[in-house]
Amino acid sequence: MNINPSRRDFMKVAGATGLAVSFANNGFSFELNRLPLQEIENPMRRLKPFRAPKRPVQEAVPGFLWIDAGQFDSYGGWELDTFFTDLAAASGYLLANRFIGPPVDDAVTTVNIPESGRWHLWVRARNWLPEHSPGQFKVLVNGKESDHVFGAAASDQWVWESGGAYELSGGKTELRLQDLTGHLSRVSSLILTRDETYRPPQDRDAMLQERARLSGISLLPADRGNFDVVVVGGGPAGVPAAIAAARNGCRVALIHDRPVLGGNASLELMVPPNGAARHETFDRETGIIEEIRCEGCIHSPRKDHGKVSYAMEFVVANEPNITLFLNENADKVTTTGNKIRSVESHNTLTGERSVYRGETFIDCTGDGWIGYYAGADYRFGREARSEFNEAFAPEEADKKTMSGTLSNGATKDGYFYYVVERKKPVEFSLPKWGVKIPNPERFMDKRKGESAFNIGASWFEYPGDVDDLYGQEEARDYLYRIVAGIWGFFKNHWADKEKAANFELLDIPTKLGMRETRRLVGDHILNQNEVENAELFEDRVAYAGWTLDVHHPDGVMGYERFTAYKRVPVNHIPYRSLYSKNINNLLFAGRNGSFSAIALGAVRVEVTCSSMGQAAGTAAALCKKHDCAPREIYKRHLKELQQQLLKDDQYIIGMVNEDPEDRALVATANASGSMRPETGPENVNNGIARPFEGKPNCWESRPLSEGPQWVEVELPKPEKINAVYLAFDTGLSQRWMKMATPEIEGLVKSYAVSCFDGSEWHTVAADRKNYQRRVICRFQGLETKKIRVLVEQTYGAPTAKIYEIRAYNESA
The missing domain is CATH 3.50.50.60 (FAD/NAD(P)-binding domain)
Incomplete structure (x- = not known):
């Protein structure tokens, strides 16, 4: 993998040399090359904390300093949200989210004031619900609190708000974002200017142009x-x-x-x-x-x-x-x-x-x-309904869609929200901005509450006429209010509310997963x-x-x-x-x-x-x-x-391997033995690499306790082979999400692949710690008549299963 050079601060790229595991047998060698795991950065490091790379605040235009909130030296308890940069937000912004408890810790940065004098502050913020103004904050300049409270404007859109004027000395000045509520206060950018007549553009596209002009960012694409x-x-x-x-x-x-x-x-x-x-x-x-x-x-x-x-x-x-x-x-x-x-x-x-x-x-x-x-x-x-004669479609077409769901997997143990159980009852009063659940006596008629009240549920959803395409930020905010309302229902109106009595809601996620x-x-x-x-x-x-x-x-x-x-x-x-x-x-x-x-x-x-x-x-x-x-x-x-x-091991139901380049497809299969008649060696090249319609379609060996077991394919005539494809058993009856390890008992752990050149066997591939279903063994081309897979160990099953063997002479 290559990486965009400008993004190297987010992923470390391994060098050209891989982790080579070499084997040799009778003068024949092969390599399995992979990047060392330690060369690949843990992606969690990009999320805790998730932040923008530092860019010096500079006076690109005399008398103006543009400061993106994401450029703050310390986010404090604020978090960087970049989910909606293609929509109204236009850029990433800092978000303060603490549903219960005191407001989040201040975000702080220091900027260099190029000239002493009177500087005017502008802040781009959003009052996401003007009826209640839930997310409010102040800005402190060198410790001086702004008179203006941000996040309380009459508009529900992103707008520039004046923060007043400050007498500043040349040199370092501290800017501090002071959250007042914890309820989704947000700020994208700040401007300090000497021009008292200046008014930042409110239009989204004009704002982006102004950001480029005042910060020195080029809008010409690289x-x-x-x-x-x-x-x-x-x-x-x-x-x-x-x-x-x-x-x-x-x-x-x-x-x-x-x-x-x-x-x-x-x-x-x-x-x-x-x-x-x-x-x-x-x-x-x-x-x-x-x-x-x-x-x-x-x-x-x-x-x-x-x-x-x-x-x-x-x-x-x-x-x-x-x-x-x-x-x-x-x-x-x-x-x-x-x-x-x-x-x-x-x-x-x-x-x-x-x-x-x-x-x-x-x-x-x-x-x-x-x-x-x-x-x-x-x-x-x-x-x-008439278009496709679909029984579940509405009589008339509409613009309704399935709701998204809030989640926050990276930072909390919770899934749809984060609650903890206390030793005594915890009261809860729904904030004024929370959504009241209508007709609570019927709310749980067709919903399950036993697990939902302490981990949340996929039915925490807004109505389908909410615009979650162009208005995803607004949809997220509405769902935040809904989740608060659902918690209010569980605590105060649910028929089984005593089950939730000792639970306290600490956090509502702010990331919107779409359906x-x-x-x-x-x-x-x-x-x-x-x-x-x-x-x-x-x-x-x-x-x-x-x-x-x-x-x-x-x-x-x-x-x-x-x-x-x-x-x-x-x-x-x-x-x-x-x-x-x-x-x-x-x-x-x-x-x-x-x-x-x-x-x-x-x-x-x-x-x-x-x-x-x-x-x-x-x-x-x-x-x-x-x-x-x-x-x-x-x-x-x-x-x-x-x-x-x-x-490439993607199964298509009802289709079989008919690849004319697969030399094993016309081979005769033999084995050291088979557990049952229906699991004989002929299954490894029957064209179906998984159980289907009641047939196992695999070779199952005799017990490994009797010694290593093998299955082989014999080609009609000697041919040059440089690649062998294998399909092992990874338990395809189990649900994807339920499997914490690939090492089901029947998976082959230790195996070797050998080719017979007419006089002797050559080991061309081997793995003592296999954990994959599809294994591709590529090696130097070898004229061969037989290809054998020797199994020494599974992850616990007494017998081994192999679903497929393919053999190719692949071009470089």
Whole structure:
């Protein structure tokens, strides 16, 4: 992996030398190269504390000093929020959040006053709820308190407020932000000026221009280069998309607007990864997302959902074809006709701009921003029932979407909010700005409160007509009020309120995890009936198995939790739902794919999104290979796409390995012995690498207590082989989110791969601490007739299982 040089303060990049594990046998050697774990920075370090890189405050224009709040020397108890820099906030800002207790500690910085005299203070702040002005603060200049209270303006928008005038001596001056409430006070920037007639521009775009003028930031984008594939969004869909494209020969830019990878599943939000394995036996998704799961179980110091960020960064760091750009919010697209030429971004911490040119683009933003900026067709809200004859759709189309949910995985033990149990009852009075739950006597009719009152719940939601696309900051604030109201309900109105009597709410999260906004339109829009009937699309490239789960648009203002909640069979996602109908070089993956609002309920969860991402990234690589647009992959290269996905361990239901380059596919399989007739060696090259329709599709050895066990494939004639692909057992019947380690008992831990050249065996690969399902052993080419896998140890099971052996002579 390469890294944007300007972002080296957020990720340490390993040097060119990897961690080489070398083996030799009969003069034949091979290496397994990986970056040392200690060379990859712990992503939690970028979140505790999360802060902007220091930039000296300078007098770029005589008589003016621009100070971004993120540039303060110490944040105190304030935290840096950069979630909404592409919206009204326009830049990162400091946020004071302490629901219970005294206001947060002061943020403090020192600036150098170039000239003694009278300086006028302006502060950009927001009163997020003018009816009550919950978030108020003052500014102290050299210890002198401003007369003005910020965060109490009549407007609910970001505005510049005058903080008065101060006689300042040349030299160092201390500025201090003094929170008064703890209830989401916020400040983005301050200006000190000698010009008493000066008034900062209130308009967002004009403000950005003024920021550049007064701080010396250039708004000319830095050229980050030309890429084969540009992936925007580093969440569950975007990371596998980038990895798939890179591994299939593309130079990839991965652009992400947060400091860590993972999206909703990241350290920041920690929404539990889910997919098809929630209900169905042996249906957990494989491929890149299974590799990420196994890496997280090994390399993450966390055993909760936060391991996703660690794992994704570890895998990305080991991909030399990926250049990762963190804290970059893509906000502009340049097109020629119906083709994207470049994407521009602003850095959420510094405001500096970058441009990335590419051939194929993949929108994994979740909100479809790249498609939107490019002019792609899209949908927002629910389709009318008549369009697809969907039973769960409304009679008339509307603009309602599923609510987001607040979470704060990186900083608190809580998930939806943070409560503690005390030794005696704790009273709670709902603040005036909190939302009162309507008809509390009916509120819990269809909701579960036993676990919700002490950890929160996914049904902590605002109504579906809240604008959480362009008004995400406002949506977050409204949900903050709702969560306070729900806590007030549990403490004072719940029928079982005695269960919550000793609990105290300490913190409400401020990070908004989204479920649904814009959906881009492809050549096919997946609908409810196709999900329920498990339509067997010819162009299927991934599958889903989550419940058809559409949250009710009334949120907590109504009594129903769901518009639709129905268990559906494992169903299929067509490739035509992953590329744009009208932008020639645009693919997409994740919740902004081409689905109806109802069908989205079944395909929106993270692990399913990851499978879409791998499919989109693989398709992008084929676009490069064949010099064509994504639609042409469907028309002319569909089978190649599907076979490549199977080779890369992404299962496509009902499809088998037909790769003509796989020499093991025509081989004869033999073994030292098998546990049962149905688990014989012939399963390792039968074309199916997982249990399916009641058949094990694996070789299961005799007990290892009898000695090491082996299975081999004998080719029809000697051929040159330089790569062997293996698939082991990582327990595909278990849910992704429930697995703290990859080391299920049946996983092969210690194995060796050997090739027979006609006179002797050569060990070409070995691993004594394997923890992956898909293992690729690459080595110097060797003319061979037989390939043998010797198993010495599992993680506890008496027998070993191998689902697949492939053999290739791959080109460099």
